[in-house]
Amino acid sequence: MEFATDNLINLSVADFPENLKSRGKQPSTVESYSRDASRFVEFMQEKKLRLGKLEPDILLEYENYLRTECEGRTNSVRRSMIGVRQFFRFLVDRKILRESPFDAVALPARDEGLPDQLDEEDIAMLIEAAAASSPPIKAARDRAIVALLAYEGLKASELIHLVWTDLMLDDNLAAWGSLSIPGDRGRTIILGPETATALDCYRTLFREWSAKRPGLISRMFISFKGRESAVSVPTMTRHGLKFVMYELGEKIGFSSLNSELLRHHAIRYQLSLGKSPEDLMGHLGLRRPGNIARHNARPVLEPALPKPFKAVKAVKAAGGSTGSDDDDGSQNIHD
Structure with a gap:
């Protein structure tokens, strides 16, 4: 892997959202992946980690950090790690890295639970x-x-x-x-x-x-x-x-x-x-x-009402969905 300066990685974080938009990602996905990238770069800086010296176990250390320091739930941690992997694939596409150190790292299993x-x-x-x-x-x-x-x-x-x-x-x-x-x-x-x-x-x-x-x-x-x-x-x-x-x-x-x-x-x-x-x-x-x-028989939800409903405003989705409501999704609905 090639060495890259802190300035270069910060510029890459700034460019990452536009790359996601160009690939047709939904605005909410763009926002969450961009936030994941920024948080991981902050983690690197706190640990004084060099981009060109990262090893796969760093992502596992980051997973533990999210669980302990940020009190992240399993599925939230999993989504954050996916965002980091997407960012490093972007760095490879830009030829900042020859390969991502994290592609082979197993993601935590989704907590499907009940x-x-x-x-x-x-x-x-x-x-x-x-x-x-x-x-x-x-x-x-x-x-x-x-x-x-x-x-x-x-x-x-x-x-x-x-x-x-x-x-x-x-x-x-x-x-x-x-x-x-x-x-x-x-x-x-x-x-x-x-x-x-x-x-x-x-x-x-x-x-x-x-x-x-x-x-x-x-x-x-x-x-x-x-x-x-x-x-x-x-x-x-x-x-x-x-x-x-x-x-x-x-x-x-x-x-x-x-x-x-x-x-x-x-x-x-x-x-x-x-x-x-x-x-x-x-x-x-x-x-x-x-x-x-x-x-x-299980603890019920906290009896707090959801956020008040606000008037809906149109938000233009970058590269909007090409699908339709009558397309077949990927999961059966059980009544």
Whole structure:
């Protein structure tokens, strides 16, 4: 490996985001990988490590540093190490290094655990990723989908068949509403304030969208196709929802995300609000309390509400997704 000055590596850190954008990475990925690169360079400087003298075990030392000094969770540490490896591959591409010392270093295994391991940090990251979608109606739609799955526990098949007449929002109480859920386990639920507010924001943009398409019969959740979601479709399929989950999961480094994981989070979230197992069975449309009992035996989430919902603003994604909501994702959704 060739020697490079501290100045050169700092310049490389500054250039790294543009390289990621040119490769079509999502804005959230660009931000996280860039942050990972900067943090590792700071670690090198603190340890007085030379770029041309790095050995594979340095990355393992850095992993331990993240776990102890930064109190990083397993999956957060894993994502940070992926970001560092991406940065060193960039240095090889720029011929600053002949080879990366870290490509052969095994990453820590993802802590899949039980489906209930998604926490409020994960959900907050998902909501932020949804807000970065474009166009604005897609951002609002994605946030509403995350809220319905992660806070209210809807099943995939229930969500894609919703129509606007199923929703009742109080115009005088913006953060209150109810939802009639169709299907063989049909029921009416009271929505939490974050879900009601998310749906209210989405409904406002949906009305503007549908006003330009008079006579079009649409379900509540529409799909988008093509680069930068230029084409809209009046219905969402199961494959479409699967792709939404895959797309959002990729943005936060959680490619195995699916609606069932979010439904398990909803059980823990509702328990943290003090709901009884009987009430929760009615809310989720469950016939048996098995999953609730299993979650109830574990420590519940802290009973803190998520961050307040804010009006969605369009964020242009550099090199936006070329996929569509009806593309087939990589993980089956289990209802």
